Amino acid sequence: MSNIIAGHFQLQDEIANARLALLDAGFGAARISSFYVNPPGQHDVYELGGDHDKSPGAKESDEGVVKGGAAGAVAGAVVGAATMPVTGPIGPVVGALVGAHVGSLYSLHKMKEAGEPDEDGSNVRAPRKAGMMIAVAVDDQAQEQRALGVLLRLGAREIERAEGQITAGDWRDFDPNSLPELIAG
Known part of the structure; x- marks a missing residue:
């Protein structure tokens, strides 16, 4: 070399x-x-x-989608439970599904493009x-x-x-x- x-x-x-x-x-x-x-x-x-083979910066996307989905599902179920007098037992279920979907989409903001610094400051070029x-x-x-x-x-x-x-x-x-x-x- x-x-x-x-x-x-x-x-x-x-x-x-x-x-x-x-x-x-x-x-x-x-x-x-x-x-x-x-x-x-x-x-x-x-x-x-x-x-x-996959997008740079997407290495944490699987974990982020799961965390976001879980948090969204809990929040959606709570909101859905509050609507039970109007929606019946389907309210918490629909709320959890919608919350999980929105939470998983929101979690994608953690993905980084090539050249963006990682949390430890590496990859800054x-x-x-x-x-x-x-x-x-x-x-x-x-x-x-x-x-x-x-x-x-x-x-x-x-x-x-x-x-x-x-x-x-x-x-x-x-x-x-x-x-x-x-x-x-």
């Missing part, structure tokens, strides 16, 4: 210029990779499509944005600074540092779902 410096550009011409500038800065062509990153959710990691990227493998701090300087000079946005392998111009172990470690812009 080597360190990789990567940045986003809007246009293919900007990527082509960045490739030439990195070559002029002494980086070998085999150590430079350019590619397009699809928007989150469109990486087709799974056979049926999408990036995840935003997901990687879509767009054209160019990446270069660097061997040491001097090369990293040289690559960073080239990308900044050319107007790269969201420059990140990562670990991986660029072989023959292909970043084979690039994970579009990983959270980027931004170092500039």
